[in-house]
Amino acid sequence: MKIKWALLTLIFTIATVLTGCEPLLVLDPKGPQGRTTADVIMISIWTMAIVVVVVFALYIFIVRKYRASNQSEDYEPPHIEGSLKLEIVWTAIPVLIVAFLSVVTVVSTYKVEATPEGYNEEPLVIYASSSNWKWHFSYPEQNIETVNYLFIPTDRPIEFKLYSYGPISSFWIPQLGGQKYAMADMVNTLNLAADVPGEYSGRNANFTGEGFAQQTFNVKAMPQKEFDEWVKEINATAEPLTEDKFEELLKPGHLGQSTYTGTHLTFSPPPEGHHEKGDSGNEEVQPGSSKKEQDEEVDHSKMNH
Amino acid sequence: MDFFARFAVPNPGPTIYASMVAIALTMVAIFVGLTYYKKWGYLWREWLTTVDHKRIGIMYLISALLMLFRGGVDAIMMRAQTAVPENTLLGAQEYNEIFTTHGVVMIIFMAMAFIMALMNFAVPLQIGARDVAFPRLNALSFWLYFFGAMLFNISFVIGGSPDSGWSSYFPLAGTEYSESVGTNYYMLALQISGLGTLITGINFITTILKMRAPGMTLMKMPMFTWSALITNLIIVFAFPVLTVALLMGTMDRLFATNFFTTSNGGMDMLWANLFWVWGHPEVYILILPAFGIYSEIISTFSRRNLYGYKSMVISMVAISVLSFLVWVHHFFTMGQGALVNSIFSITTMAIAVPTGIKIFNWLFTLRKGKIVFTTPMLYSLGFIPIFTIGGVTGVMLGMASADYQYHNTMFLVAHFHLVIIPGVVFAMIAGLFYWWPKMFGFMLNERLGKWSFWFIAISVCVTFFPMFISGLDGQARRMYTYSESTGFGIWNLISFIGAIGLAIGFALIVYNIYYSIRYSTREIPADPWDARSLEWATHSPVPEYNFAIVPEVDSTEAFWDYKKKGYKLFKGKYEPIHMPNNSGVPFLMGLVFFVWGFAFVFGMWIFAVIASIGIAACLAHRSFEKDHGRYISVEEIEKTEKDLGGAKE
Amino acid sequence: MKVDHSLPLEYGTEQNRLNILGFWIFLGAEIALFGTLFASYFTLVDRTGSGPTGAEIFEITPVLIETILLLTSSFTIGLGIHAMRLGKAKAMITFFAITLLLGLGFLGVEIYDFIVYIHEGATLQTSGFTAILFLTLGTHGAHVTFGLFWGAFIILQVIKRGLTPETANKAFIFSLYWHFLDVVWIFIFSFVFLKGMM
Amino acid sequence: MKELFPPKQVLGFVFSIVLTVIALSVYFLDMSFELAMTILLITAFIQAAVQLVVFMHAGESKDKKSIYTTLYYGFFIALVTVFGTLLTLIWGYY
Structure with a gap:
């Protein structure tokens, strides 16, 4: 039993620290991208906190109630195969939670990968x-x-x-x-x-x-x-x-x-051209064009750099 | 002298010299002890040449405990070094070697060996078989694992340990940035023991598919056997990927090829990719048998059948498939862009669904039960809340955009330790306490067992919870030191205190084993836990043929039905039992592989060729060998059964 | 050993049936192994560094010869197993010997091919592409080499011990191995050579 | 002599030669990359199936189900590895 209280105390400590006086670097963002990730982290923490609370509550209730010392001597636990209804419930709810978090993830991932919006100047x-x-x-x-x-x-x-x-x-x-x-x-x-x-x-x-x-x-x-x-x-x-x-x-x-x-870019250029070698593997994505056209495309893109 | 110079450790410190002395003294002690007590013959006949799955299981167990000690010492040293800012207990190089070997030893040589130990011991008994499908290969598996582990461990004192992390990312692990032979050891030791693991996978799938007791259909197998089947399926398809990746890494290091170099068309990301194509399923190779063990123990000590058997099986199958579809989440930050990361985020989080199903099924097994708090049960009950924390943080890590902030930080370290320790280590200890009476015929002390549980369970939380905080505060993993101004000090100090608690907990387990060997009563029934599956239907310790008469099964819990409903398990009478002969070839072959690996590590090609010929000779010998095994006569069976306390009807 | 005579000899005993299923599972692992090699090959195929590309070094003639040799050997070992099931040990040995000769021929052409590549400046160390090319072909070639020894041992055993449940089982498993190598070669032929040359 | 050459296997062999010839067309004929890859994929997988079913007798024993499950699982993993790797390292990379 002790462990559960120890755990709960620790979780509350963490929660206090996360929201408390001395903000952790990741949760104290100073720019739009950092803010997005911090928001995602907080959304996920709260969502997961609900999961944890449900599981822990169920766990504490069951383990307390059904311990042998709480049962009569001649109690014979029943044989239960399972319950389709209940099993569907605890499949469906996690699916919904995962679906919600998936949407959050996809939207935020595209957002942090892109140039931050709302600024007039060029990057x-x-x-x-x-x-x-x-x-x-x-x-x-x-x-x-x-x-x-x-x-x-x-x-x-x-x-x-x-x-x-x-x-x-x-x-x-x-x-x-x-x-x-x-x-x-x-x-x-x-x-x-x-x-x-x-x-x-x-x-x-x-x-x-x-x-x-x-x-x-x-x-x-x-x-x-x-x-x-x-x-x-x-x-x-x-x-x-x-x-x-x-x-x-x-x-x-x-x-x-x-x-x-001056910069080292002039005499030691960044390896931008190299990846083009790998990129010409693109012929597997856009198989429509013939070999010759592919080669031209590669040359073309090289000229851009 | 030049020849021997290569074997020197590049930057020896006191820890290394101390280890050299310790290794030498241990070797001498073992040698003298065996000679003095005239035990060489016994060792050879009964253990080194054995093909008995139970003895092989016990040898895996001993090796796993040794490796747990080695990995644990590494862990304590790491926590001690980082306990305070600017600590100088260890140098950067020593620290790098230690966290690398900690990872490899714990995953490959401790956790894998531990699951192999319990699988080897329990699975054939649970399905009512006499042995595994290929007993000789089973011995070979063990000796390949064992000599792989030995090869990896001698790196510490001969030539230098690997130091580029357990994931060994190129080009850091390439010859340019890792000049010592350390990474060669990594590549070859993993290759050799990985081969052993692959063979085990094939062996156990065949065993479980073909050697079940009459009447035991797939859907009537005990849950641990189911988990073993799924695990071995993952092994068979995941380990070849590692084989190829290691082969390419070895060639890059020894033959100057350009697989993972950064010039001439090599691609360093390919290593990371292949490593995790294997690495993620590997996580499930470790966790699924643990789930199986928990299913057995929770059902036994709730005095109830397992809730939702079918959905337990389906969720394991789902996990086995999904485990191959998520590997990119280990390197979301490699630059592959939002589309790829989104796809792999979703598959990653999807794994939470089948895992959640299992958690709820366990909770509902406990419900309406009659819960007895034995040591194995305590570990299983401790597993649920701590693993839930580890699991939900895993979902958080699976979200790509947020992972950009967690990646490579202590947050990640906290997450995977809070999954692996309650998930795997608790299960192994629980399984150890649970099956110990069946293995050795006496029980481990319950009082000491419970003490060790509380120490370990609380210390795990104390050690790893602070890492969530320091991770979010920007502490990267694998830093041997940090400045005071970062403010990480307090969290790392708490971690260190927790690590000491863990060490005490493990020491208590070792003391428990010693104590129980000396004082525990040998007068125990064959079924001391009032359990439900077939392994408890035979004697403790188990005779070499497992069951005098092959049991016949009619439900998921045949032994329980036998006890409660008077179902007859053993029909028919004694018949001569066919058993395989012992063989020294697997041991010798393992030894030759060790020489082979050592020769490759140092590029000593003459020895490499000789060892390769040796391996080929072992294979050829096996091809031409005529070995039809032997029969145990009915009289012999009758005698054994009588000695073990009367035949079971 | 109980022998079940209603089944072909190679399936006759329980251990034989275990061996055959076990070997199929091993082949499953081999699929994953070659799958990984192909994944790496497709990743590295265009990363030729300063070395030659596949189109520059591949030639159709030797590759076609190798393909025909291996396809035929796969056919002859199938006939060998058929003969074995008819109980004709001599025919079986002949077919097995032809298979191994064809395999030897395949290996010879492959080694010749390797020498040509090296002469054209595509060595193991030249580029990411050449490394994975040699590794993929070499892994298959090493399997064939291993198969040659294994097959020879089995022929010797059939000659010495005749067709027993044990030797028949070994021969059958060897045939599975050999057919599988042919399957792998079909993929190498299609996706390494033909794709590289078109 | 004739009994040594069962029609099923002879036909299987002829069929695999034919498939090889069809595959060769991508070398000798001028066609788009898309069409060529389609031809190669089809001929290669059919040939593999011919080997597995006709020559290797994958479905002849009681363990048919286990054998096919293993093969499907193996092919699934191989395809996931190949396409997942390409997606991650090449196609999806920008």
Whole structure:
């Protein structure tokens, strides 16, 4: 019996903490994508809480009532095969719950994968690449590059282009939204945005070996004006990023924060073209076209990059 | 000297030296002990060459307990290291090796072996068979598993342990980022023991389909046997996927191929994909037998038949199919986009439906019952609430958009431990206590058993509940340390306290075994729990032929009917019983596989060729061998039955 | 051992029936194994890196020869089992021997093919595509090689011990294995070679 | 001699040769990818069925049901693996 009370106490503790004074990072979002995931999480917690309460109530009631010490000596439990009606009930209700959560999932998944809506400006494109055990951020538009820290304007969608100079890493800023993998042979896109100026922590969430634990970075979100000033200042003061310097940065190890003008994208382009190789497997999706046309399509798409 | 340099551990620490000494001392002690007590012959004749499913089950059990110890020590070290911020108990490299081996050892060598132990012991008895369909292959399965496990474990002291996580994602696990032989060990040890598992799968499906007692139709099988059938079906179709993935990984590491590299057209995501095509069904391989055990125990100690037998079976079949349709939820964040993630989210959450059916059926089995709180029953009752928590968080993880926030965090770690520990580990301990009298002819101490239950059940919650919180607060998994400013410290400290509680609980189980061997009474009936299925219809411990007369069955609970309604189980008279002969070949073949694996790990090709020829020779020997088994005469049966306390009618 | 004479010899004893069902289940596992290889093949087929594509190295003639050899061998082993059921040990041995010779021929052409690929710059290490190509073909080829030894052992046993429930059972199971390899080859022929060349 | 060549098996063999020839048409004739894949899928699966039923006698014993269940389950898993993998790693990826 003790365990049930222990469990219930713990659940209430968790519930208090989740809703309580010190908000957990994931449930304290600072941008539209993070807000969507936080909402989904809270919806699922409450839905599941209902399930847990029902099961626990039934469990406590049954185990208390039917314990042997509560029964007469000569009580012979009956033989019951089952009940079609009841079994249909506890199949149908979970099906409804799952259907509800499925709708929530599909809608929210499409939402967090897309560019956040409601902003007038075009997304700011930032290339975020990981190497053992650092993060490199390239701003092609602003022509600057930072290591292990990230400045972003608020109220503007940010389109991260993720890839890796090493093992699979996972780019994650808990307060802005979910994570996504950065891999060596392709570029992934992650759409985020920040509404509230402030400093947030970001990290690599996918294990990459010895220095993994410290592969973190700081994010500072600020109004567009401040951001522009920062860009101007960097362009005026920072040293240019040379190929040699970048090679040096890539070496395994930990580094502090640093800033450069120019980006490594010019001499070490992201692996965007590579995935096209895989993509030409598309001929299995659109089998209508002949081999020749397929080849042309591939060439065409290569020219775009 | 150059030749031997490769066997050195790349970054030895005190833990490694201590292990080397401990291993050496244990080996010497075993060797001296066996020689002194002149037990070599006994060991060889009765155990190493045995093909008896019960003894093989017991050997699996011993190995599983050893591996539980190894994996448990790993776990304690991990919790100790992360108990406070900036701890320096372990280095990054040591921590990485430890969480990798913890995962592999617990899943592949502990949990798998434990279910194999209980399946081997109980299934043939439950269906009234004399042995499994292929006793010789069964021994081979065990020895492949055993030597695979040994190969994996020596990596700690020879050449270095794997350190890229139990899922061993490429390219981190490739030669570029994992230079030591650790991952080679991973690939080959899993390959060898996986082969053993596959053979077991084939063996048990055939056994269950073809060797049931007369009258036992499929829908009259005990629920544990049903779960074993479904589990082995999943094994047969899931393990080949692992075989191929491991083969490709091995070739990438040893022959510089480009399956999972990031250049020349290799694709690192393919490994993750194939690993989880196997990995997710593997989860159900572990959990379904556990469900079977709970069904047996809950029904036995509620003194009631299992509620909703048919829907229990249907839900297991549904789970077995769905288990193959959800694997992508292990890498929702790989970038495959909203469409794919939506599809796999829905299939994932759908599994909650059949699982929910089972939970409600168990609750309704308890209803109107007469619940007796024995140790196995306590574990089964503890399972329901804790597993429900683990299960509902699983549904939460199944929602792709939310998973982007849970993925790779302690939230995930909390979820799967709260599923696997109450789901699998509780079931194994419950099964151990439940079948122990049948295995060894005496019972484990109930008082100690209940103490261990409370320690383990409460500690599980204390250990893993805080991880939900630290996960939502942004603590990624597999971090060997974290700074104080993150605020994770308090949650990890609570976890560590819980881990100590778990360790005490498991120590109590070990003490219980020791205590019961010394003090428990040997005068117990064949059916001490007043149970319902056929294994309780024979003597304890079970004679080698299981049943002197093959029982005839007429309902799902033939033994219960025999006790309560006077149904006659054993008709006819004694006849000579055909039994298979013992053989040393499975053991030798396992040993040769060990050499083979070791040679591949270090790329010693001459030894690899010699060992391959050895394996081929074992196979050829088997092909030409003439072995028709032997017969146990009627007189011998009569004598055995009399010695065991009178024949059953 | 009780022998049931109403059934063909290979099904005669309980153990024989267990063996045959067990082997079918093993074939189920083999379907999953080759399914995984095909999944990997289709994933990697266009990832040729700097190496050649399938269309550049495949040639129709050797592939067609291999197909005919294996199809015929599958036919002859079927005849072998038929002869065995008629109790004609000699005919059976002849058919089995022809089967193994055809299998040997298949293996020879396949090895020749591998050598050609390597000469054309498609080695095991060249690209993701070549790796999975060699692995898929190699796994099938290794099965055939294993089958050659196994089949030879069975012929020897039938010669030495005659047709007993045991040898008949082994021969029948071997025939299942051999037919299955043909099934796998049909898929390789269609979805590796023909799809790659068209 | 004649009894050694049962018509069922001879016909089965001829049929599989015919199917091979039909499959070969995708190489020799110029056709769309869609049509070619359809032809290959049909001929390959029919050939597999011929082998399993005519040559391997999958349905001859009492264990017919178990054998067919195993085969269907195996094919199901293989297809799920193939198409699921392609969906995840190639078609559904953007």
